[in-house]
Amino acid sequence: MSFAKTPEPPYYAVIFTSTRTAVDEGYHEVADRMVALAGRQPGFLGVESTRGAEGLGITVSYWSSLEAIAAWKAHAEHRVAQAKGHETWYEHFETRIARVERAYSGPGPR
Amino acid sequence: MSFAKTPEPPYYAVIFTSTRTAVDEGYHEVADRMVALAGRQPGFLGVESTRGAEGLGITVSYWSSLEAIAAWKAHAEHRVAQAKGHETWYEHFETRIARVERAYSGPGPR
Numbered sequence: 606m607s608f609a610k611t612p613e614p615p616y617y618a619v620i621f622t623s624t625r626t627a628v629d630e631g632y633h634e635v636a637d638r639m640v641a642l643a644g645r646q647p648g649f650l651g652v653e654s655t656r657g658a659e660g661l662g663i664t665v666s667y668w669s670s671l672e673a674i675a676a677w678k679a680h681a682e683h684r685v686a687q688a689k690g691h692e693t694w695y696e697h698f699e700t701r702i703a704r705v706e707r708a709y710s711g712p713g714p715r
Numbered sequence: 716m717s718f719a720k721t722p723e724p725p726y727y728a729v730i731f732t733s734t735r736t737a738v739d740e741g742y743h744e745v746a747d748r749m750v751a752l753a754g755r756q757p758g759f760l761g762v763e764s765t766r767g768a769e770g771l772g773i774t775v776s777y778w779s780s781l782e783a784i785a786a787w788k789a790h791a792e793h794r795v796a797q798a799k800g801h802e803t804w805y806e807h808f809e810t811r812i813a814r815v816e817r818a819y820s821g822p823g824p825r
């Protein structure tokens with residue numbers, strides 16, 4: 606996974622920061638499925654995601670509107686994944702919903 | 716580094732996504748110094764940062780206002796680091812400035 610090709614602001618970002626439990630069962634499969642499913646939702650603009658060796662993961666997904674974010678949060682299959690994440694896969698997480706107001710980029714191609 | 720203890724929204728986030736060049740010289744020292752220096756700036760609320768094995772890094776810093784972000788961007792020592800990053804350390808980066816409007820968290824302590 607690499608850089609999201611987002612349009613000119615304004616648009617919205619969901620910043621999801623997490624630490625995992627030791628339980629891996631089903632996690633990677635569902636995580637991959639959620640990225641694929643998110644990519645087919647109306648208003649999805651892109652996603653950037655990484656997890657370091659120390660365990661902290663940051664996933665930022667980009668959306669055209671708050672309504673698109675709310676619809677994705679309420680998506681039936683995503684709700685099942687969220688419940689499983691809450692119960693089993695995540696030790697802790699923080700979710701922040703933000704309006705991107707300005708963006709610029711640095712050297713070289715994406 | 717772990718979760719940022721941010722206050723109730725609204726506040727601001729700088730989402731910095733990057734890939735590195737192969738040049739390590741000076742990078743980690745300056746990166747650590749910038750985190751320490753940012754932490755002493757007016758309006759700094761916290762930072763979350765991670766880089767995965769595939770090379771994508773995401774650092775999200777949180778600030779009380781756009782003015783605090785602008786002051787940090789213009790900080791003399793930070794400007795030197797930014798120039799060095801642009802010329803030497805980063806293959807590519809995307810910087811997005813966003814207003815956090817809503818936040819919630821999941822199981823367990825931070």
